[in-house]
Amino acid sequence: MDAFRNTKIILLNRKLSYLSIIILLFFVSSCTRDADIQNSKYTDNYKADFLLAYYDHICKTAKTTEGFFPPQTARAYGYIGIAGYEAVVYGIEGATSLQNQLNGFSSYLLPEVVSGQKYNWAIASNAATARIFKYMFDKNLSTVNRIKLDSIETATHSTLSENEDISIVTRSQDFGYQVAEVVYAYSKTDGGHESYLDPFQLPFSVPADPYCWVPTGAVLTPLSPRWGKNRPFLLSNIDKVQPPIHMPFSTEPSSEFYKEAMVVYNTVKNNNSEQVEIAKYWADDPFSTCTPAGHTFNILAQILKEERATLAKSSMAFAKMCLAENDAFVSCWKGKYDYVLIRPVSYIKRYIDPNFKTVIGTPPFPAYTSGHSCEIGAGSRILTSLFTNGSGDYPFTDYSQLQFGFFARSYSNFNEMADECANSRLYGGIHYPIDNSKGLQVGKAIGDNINKELEWPRIIN
Amino acid sequence: MAKNYQLIMKTLYLLLIIPVCFLACGAKVDLDKIVLEFSEIQCRAIVLKDKRFQLAEHLRSIELDSIHKKMEIDSLQVVIDDTKNKSLILADSIKVKLGELFKNTLSDPYERKEFSTLLEKYIRLNGCTYQ
Numbered sequence: 001m002d003a004f005r006n007t008k009i010i011l012l013n014r015k016l017s018y019l020s021i022i023i024l025l026f027f028v029s030s031c032t033r034d035a036d037i038q039n040s041k042y043t044d045n046y047k048a049d050f051l052l053a054y055y056d057h058i059c060k061t062a063k064t065t066e067g068f069f070p071p072q073t074a075r076a077y078g079y080i081g082i083a084g085y086e087a088v089v090y091g092i093e094g095a096t097s098l099q100n101q102l103n104g105f106s107s108y109l110l111p112e113v114v115s116g117q118k119y120n121w122a123i124a125s126n127a128a129t130a131r132i133f134k135y136m137f138d139k140n141l142s143t144v145n146r147i148k149l150d151s152i153e154t155a156t157h158s159t160l161s162e163n164e165d166i167s168i169v170t171r172s173q174d175f176g177y178q179v180a181e182v183v184y185a186y187s188k189t190d191g192g193h194e195s196y197l198d199p200f201q202l203p204f205s206v207p208a209d210p211y212c213w214v215p216t217g218a219v220l221t222p223l224s225p226r227w228g229k230n231r232p233f234l235l236s237n238i239d240k241v242q243p244p245i246h247m248p249f250s251t252e253p254s255s256e257f258y259k260e261a262m263v264v265y266n267t268v269k270n271n272n273s274e275q276v277e278i279a280k281y282w283a284d285d286p287f288s289t290c291t292p293a294g295h296t297f298n299i300l301a302q303i304l305k306e307e308r309a310t311l312a313k314s315s316m317a318f319a320k321m322c323l324a325e326n327d328a329f330v331s332c333w334k335g336k337y338d339y340v341l342i343r344p345v346s347y348i349k350r351y352i353d354p355n356f357k358t359v360i361g362t363p364p365f366p367a368y369t370s371g372h373s374c375e376i377g378a379g380s381r382i383l384t385s386l387f388t389n390g391s392g393d394y395p396f397t398d399y400s401q402l403q404f405g406f407f408a409r410s411y412s413n414f415n416e417m418a419d420e421c422a423n424s425r426l427y428g429g430i431h432y433p434i435d436n437s438k439g440l441q442v443g444k445a446i447g448d449n450i451n452k453e454l455e456w457p458r459i460i461n
Numbered sequence: 462m463a464k465n466y467q468l469i470m471k472t473l474y475l476l477l478i479i480p481v482c483f484l485a486c487g488a489k490v491d492l493d494k495i496v497l498e499f500s501e502i503q504c505r506a507i508v509l510k511d512k513r514f515q516l517a518e519h520l521r522s523i524e525l526d527s528i529h530k531k532m533e534i535d536s537l538q539v540v541i542d543d544t545k546n547k548s549l550i551l552a553d554s555i556k557v558k559l560g561e562l563f564k565n566t567l568s569d570p571y572e573r574k575e576f577s578t579l580l581e582k583y584i585r586l587n588g589c590t591y592q
Binding site: 064399 | 503506507508509510511513514516517521524534541544545548549551552553555556559570573574577580581584
């Protein structure tokens with residue numbers, strides 16, 4: 001009897017074991033994001049060379065396309081980064097789409113992968129990046145830039161398609177194009193659609209109060225006054241990071257405001273040659289710039305290349321930077337037009353020295369806070385998250401300005417780089433110290449939000 | 462016996478040290494050569510950069526002075542466009558050259574840094590004669 005009971009128990013245990021194995025297998029298969037596409041090679045099996053070529057070309061295109069000022073350029077980068085990431089996200093282990101994470105993106109349905117079918121994520125990325133790139137510059141894209149863009153896409157597609165099944169090639173390319181279409185549709189409702197056609201957003205009138213911005217050169221109206229109303233990728237990048245009101249405007253020599261202006265005045269008067277060089281280095285060149293955001297992207301691209309980062313890491317890195325840079329400009333521009341603060345050059349000429357001259361040209365928009373400081377603050381936090389353990393320590397040399405006649409500059413830490421960029425605006429005579437310190441603060445908070453509020457894959461090469 | 466041993470050791474030492482010296486000296490000579498070659502194109506970029514900043518400065522001064530503004534700005538714009546185009550074309554060449562150099566010759570980050578340090582030193586010392 002006992003023997004019979006034991007046999008029964010053993011059989012029951014066996015049945016339970018089989019059942020638990022089946023249940024376990026069921027859970028394991030449903031835990032993987034999509035078991036069917038596991039047959040596709042992961043995104044980190046692909047090189048990122050072609051992606052770096054696109055980012056190099058974005059910079060060149062921004063430089064040579066009418067209407068692309070810093071906010072417009074940052075926005076173009078923004079959507080290109082999202083499309084690139086969404087095209088490969090299924091191939092990154094532990095990665096989550098940004099669809100339900102970005103402000104207003106959930107109502108635009110991204111394509112789903114076809115169950116049981118293989119994809120080549122590099123081909124998808126190539127298609128998505130090329131198409132969204134074209135859309136972002138669309139009506140002002142020159143023939144030369146269009147041809148170059150097409151040639152990158154065609155050459156990349158041809159290389160990646162070698163030895164690949166034609167059905168996989170077509171499916172992956174279609175997937176990439178569909179991603180780009182959805183991201184483009186999303187971009188159309190953010191308030192900045194085709195803003196390059198009217199970057200000054202006229203008509204706009206600045207209040208006539210003495211604390212308010214006045215023209216500092218031939219441009220009589222300030223740039224993109226309604227940019228701060230654009231939809232950010234993260235609401236917190238507008239709601240939670242706005243700078244406090246600056247010190248009260250005053251022309252009294254004993255006032256805080258006057259003292260700030262005096263710091264600018266004295267700095268410009270006593271700049272050494274190194275400081276002048278720094279002012280010009282970060283000014284990103286008169287007539288030939290892909291704007292400060294472009295400089296930060298050039299640094300990121302250089303580091304990704306040096307690190308031999310895969311397509312997975314590069315796509316994530318660019319996506320993070322793209323989101324941060326776009327939001328840095330939206331947030332910064334909100335502050336600029338909430339306060340409409342007079343530029344140091346105008347204040348100094350009125351109340352301190354009518355013959356004052358800045359080192360570099362003052363751009364045509366209000367002072368508080370500094371756009372360069374916001375964007376480099378955000379960028380430095382993204383670089384810190386990508387390449388350091390949080391300390392920001394990362395010895396590197398920035399070679400990106402060598403091509404424009406500057407010497408390379410070396411840094412041991414991303415914060416050091418950000419501080420230098422922010423200070424360059426003081427050396428140049430175009431920002432008060434508070435514009436730079438608060439701009440950096442805002443930018444870093446934005447970078448942190450992008451790193452922390454969005455779900456990113458943890459371990460990625 | 463001991464003398465023979467010493468002789469063998471000395472020969473071995475020489476055989477080891479000669480290629481090491483040769484490689485080390487060779488690498489140094491190469492870097493100097495690379496810097497010298499690169500300095501020519503870099504100098505052209507520096508001269509163009511200085512010109513761009515000077516033009517920007519000139520443009521700003523004209524914009525502030527309203528007399529004869531329009532005509533002068535128009536003629537300056539021609540020079541600006543020409544300088545900008547030259548700068549962009551040269552920037553492309555430098556970028557390609559630098560990319561090849563970093564890919565094929567200076568693959569190590571320390572070599573790259575040494576290269577850029579030497580390049581800066583060389584140009585600061587010798588100036589740019591290209592016009």
